[in-house]
Amino acid sequence: MNPARLFILCDNTAHAPDFGYEWGLSVAVRLPGGDLWLWDTGQTGLFLDNAKKFGLDLGQAKGLALSHGHYDHTGGLPFLLGRTSFSGSIFAHPKLGEKRYAVHPQTVARFIGMDKETLPSPLPNFQGVPQTREIAPGLTFLTSIPRKPGLFQAVSGFYFDKQRNSPDLIEDDACLVLETVAGPVLILGCCHSGLGNTMSQVRDALGLSSLFAVLGGMHLASAPDSALEEAVQFLKDFDVRQVFPGHCTGREAAAYLKKRLPGRVFDLGAGRVLDF
Numbered sequence: 001m002n003p004a005r006l007f008i009l010c011d012n013t014a015h016a017p018d019f020g021y022e023w024g025l026s027v028a029v030r031l032p033g034g035d036l037w038l039w040d041t042g043q044t045g046l047f048l049d050n051a052k053k054f055g056l057d058l059g060q061a062k063g064l065a066l067s068h069g070h071y072d073h074t075g076g077l078p079f080l081l082g083r084t085s086f087s088g089s090i091f092a093h094p095k096l097g098e099k100r101y102a103v104h105p106q107t108v109a110r111f112i113g114m115d116k117e118t119l120p121s122p123l124p125n126f127q128g129v130p131q132t133r134e135i136a137p138g139l140t141f142l143t144s145i146p147r148k149p150g151l152f153q154a155v156s157g158f159y160f161d162k163q164r165n166s167p168d169l170i171e172d173d174a175c176l177v178l179e180t181v182a183g184p185v186l187i188l189g190c191c192h193s194g195l196g197n198t199m200s201q202v203r204d205a206l207g208l209s210s211l212f213a214v215l216g217g218m219h220l221a222s223a224p225d226s227a228l229e230e231a232v233q234f235l236k237d238f239d240v241r242q243v244f245p246g247h248c249t250g251r252e253a254a255a256y257l258k259k260r261l262p263g264r265v266f267d268l269g270a271g272r273v274l275d276f
Helices: 046-054 077-083 194-206 225-237 251-260
Strands: 005-010 025-029 034-037 063-065 089-092 126-128 130-135 137-142 175-178 185-188 214-216 242-246 273-275
Touching: 005 242, 046 077, 063 185, 077 225, 089 130, 137 194, 175 194, 185 194, 194 225, 225 251, 242 251
Parallel strands: 034 063, 063 089, 089 126, 185 214, 214 242
Antiparallel strands: 005 025, 005 273, 025 034, 130 137, 137 175, 175 185
């Protein structure tokens, strides 16, 4: 098996000086067989500009997988469809397009879902994935992640309506598992299910008891200390050798992981290339 290569197209920070950044996430995945895949699209067309700096033509991507239906992961989709020749399949949970709002104390309800007015309906080549599916050789999409009692999940303040009558548990939250010569790599979007629940589902659905690397948004910003320690324990239990927290993980949480897992935690950032 050849190495797999990941290109960080969008993140909250930049790893390289010539790369732009924004609140969002997008990753290009070069499979060991050579095919190019895309994970999320950030919130604007920035990921396309950064892809060009890598010399990547995202129009040639075989497919796109979306981690959930929030604007900072799907906002670049109209640019992908309008500015490139992309014609691959789009994989996501069937509830991707639900109306979603963030409603926090003493703040005005804010729409955070997909902007459907900028997208064709239905989405071209859309394939709804309600649970677990291998979408390419060595690349598996997992969603509808069960929430086990007592484990942290990042769903506070999210609703399907402005009045807070219908809580949004973000059932469409998803992740990817990539097989590499180094070992399995877990690629996260926002990890609203919680890292513990997500890794538990990787074990239960795929039979994996160890992971070589975990990267992406872990949604630990402002999380309680118990959630941070829970994340550390799961990373230890799965003997994860490399951790790349990005996007919604939070600076303080990333610093905590670095302290508790010395030598294993590294910065992500747009412009970074990871070989496995």
